[in-house]
Amino acid sequence: MGSFKLLFVGLISLFLIACEGGEPAQSQKESVSGPEVTGRELAMQPIKLYIFDCGRLRFASIAGFNLKQTDTDVRELSTPCYVIDHPEGQLLWDAGLPSGLAKQEGWQVQEDGFASILTESLTSQLARLNLGFDLGSLEYVAFSHIHWDHVGAANDVASGTWLVQQGDYDAAHAEGSLGVPAVQSELLARIKNRPTQVLNGDHDVFGDGRVRVIAAEGHTPGHQVLYVDLAETGPVILSGDLYHFRYSRRNRVVPLFNVDAEQTLLSMDKVEELVSASGADFWLQHDAALFDSQKKAPAYYQ
Numbered sequence: 149m150g151s152f153k154l155l156f157v158g159l160i161s162l163f164l165i166a167c168e169g170g171e172p173a174q175s176q177k178e179s180v181s182g183p184e185v186t187g188r189e190l191a192m193q194p195i196k197l198y199i200f201d202c203g204r205l206r207f208a209s210i211a212g213f214n215l216k217q218t219d220t221d222v223r224e225l226s227t228p229c230y231v232i233d234h235p236e237g238q239l240l241w242d243a244g245l246p247s248g249l250a251k252q253e254g255w256q257v258q259e260d261g262f263a264s265i266l267t268e269s270l271t272s273q274l275a276r277l278n279l280g281f282d283l284g285s286l287e288y289v290a291f292s293h294i295h296w297d298h299v300g301a302a303n304d305v306a307s308g309t310w311l312v313q314q315g316d317y318d319a320a321h322a323e324g325s326l327g328v329p330a331v332q333s334e335l336l337a338r339i340k341n342r343p344t345q346v347l348n349g350d351h352d353v354f355g356d357g358r359v360r361v362i363a364a365e366g367h368t369p370g371h372q373v374l375y376v377d378l379a380e381t382g383p384v385i386l387s388g389d390l391y392h393f394r395y396s397r398r399n400r401v402v403p404l405f406n407v408d409a410e411q412t413l414l415s416m417d418k419v420e421e422l423v424s425a426s427g428a429d430f431w432l433q434h435d436a437a438l439f440d441s442q443k444k445a446p447a448y449y450q
């Protein structure tokens with residue numbers, strides 16, 4: 149890398165550090181506060197949670213997940229995107245497989261048997277469904293972590309503040325991703341230039357306790373899960389990659405490629421305690437059977 153590029157990266161970093169911890173721009177906050185809507189009424193308005201099909205993965209071997217071939221017969225994983233539509237704005241949670249994959253027909257199979265498929269990009273789905281928001285009208289963007297299969301539409305995001313834990317922020321900005329595997333830095337190129345709020349722990353996204361980022365490091369240095377308190381459905385927790393398989397959750401199995409196995413176990417304990425205390429429904433994002441059973445946009449949970 150040339151010295152000019154280094155200087156440029158340095159300047160961008162300084163700019164983002166200046167943005168850290170700051171409130172999002174005023175213009176992004178004012179859209180909901182009409183004169184006749186009081187704070188109390190706003191708080192009563194329901195949250196809607198939309199689920200989108202953002203691709204599918206298929207594994208020939210599950211050894212990397214620290215599983216024997218006989219532990220589970222599941223080989224296909226879903227990679228959903230979610231939009232949490234709160235009265236004060238929309239949060240995009242995870243962005244699935246790389247958008248460019250949608251241009252390729254059918255399953256893309258590698259030599260080692262690993263395969264991936266994305267039928268329609270998130271941008272195209274949002275345009276087709278006309279839900280009243282798109283990737284240019286978001287208030288916030290958060291990924292459970294920066295692995296390639298969770299940030300695939302990140303370059304299409306043209307709005308909102310990126311909510312990212314310090315560990316993943318550092319890896320995203322470092323040369324070589326600080327040894328974090330499964331990071332494709334080109335997928336993060338544009339999100340790194342968006343207004344950014346770096347988190348060091350749990351974070352109440354809209355300030356009313358109903359949408360909370362829960363730090364759960366270990367899979368990556370800044371892995372997180374999302375707690376959403378829905379009025380009718382009840383509280384749900386979006387798992388990120390705390391687990392990839394139901395078997396892994398039942399048996400507390402840590403994938404071989406996690407950056408910190410010890411920390412992963414602590415995060416599992418922390419999230420499972422929250423599940424118990426809140427009575428939340430735990431949505432294992434990569435669980436294709438669960439995904440197939442759930443409502444997809446334009447339907448929603450509320």
Ligand SMILES: [Zn+2]
Pocket residue numbers: 295297298389434
């Ligand atoms: Zn994943």
